[in-house]
Amino acid sequence: MEKATPLLVLVLLSLASSLTFAADPSPLQDFCVADNMSPVLVNGVVCKDPMLAQASDFFFPGLDMPRNTNNRVGSNVTAVNVVQIPGLNTLGIFMARIDFAPYGLNPPHTHPRGTEMIVVQEGTLLVGLIHFQFNVGQTNAVAIAALASQNPGVITIANAVFGSNLPISYDVLAKAFQLDKKVVDFLQAQFGPKN
Known part of the structure; x- marks a missing residue:
């Protein structure tokens, strides 16, 4: 009976523990184009009828165009979210093009509802993650920032x-x-x- 005790304990423990499966739920639909004209108020933006979706709901012209950086900080942020591209609704995506003049910067800031990822398209960009300060070296730089939030907010x-x-x-x-x-x-x- 002494040899059966450890085996019995092991069997009882395995029966007492249960298997757990966790996964992100699949979206209810492939896309949810924002209906900015809807009078319905929700936490986010109401979806319009998918049959009314148009190609323009998924397009924003101008991210390829350089912006004027002749200002006090030497940078210019072009924000793109669900307002500019209604097809981004419910995807948790916010994008921005940031143009920098030589030695320009994006002032220290935080995004209280988002995580930021930056891709430098051209030039050299020095990034300080502790202070969220983006400094530019000696060349012009163009950075594309993507934030993991539909509305990340920004606090300069x-x-x-x-x-x-x-x-x-x-x-x-x-x-x-x-x-x-x-x-x-x-x-x-x-x-x-x-x-």
Whole structure:
């Protein structure tokens, strides 16, 4: 009977544990073209009748066209989401073309509802993942960013901190960033409502 005890325990444990299968559910339909004219409000965008889908629902002209980078940061973001391409609805995709001038940057930012992937099409791009800052080397660069979210949102750190509509106290900003109050005043003037 002593030899049967370990075997009995093993059999009881195997019966007590159950097999689990996990998988992503298949979508209910192949595509869900956004119906931006629908009065129905949902968390997302309502699908239009698939029989009314058109080729233009899956196309956005202009991602191949360079954008003007003659601005304060030396970059230009062309965002493409379900508004521009209704056929992206429910796919969890947001894309952007980012054009950079030499030494241009995409200001430090975060996407609270998305994960970002960047493909550099031309030039050299230095990316800081800790601060989400995209710096460009000595050549122009074109990057394509894809985010794993239909609406990833974006929060530009400098604008949020120094340009908020209800200004953050000088004392708080000076202490948090270890800056002189005059520097905080200067930064708030750069990012404030006037700019």
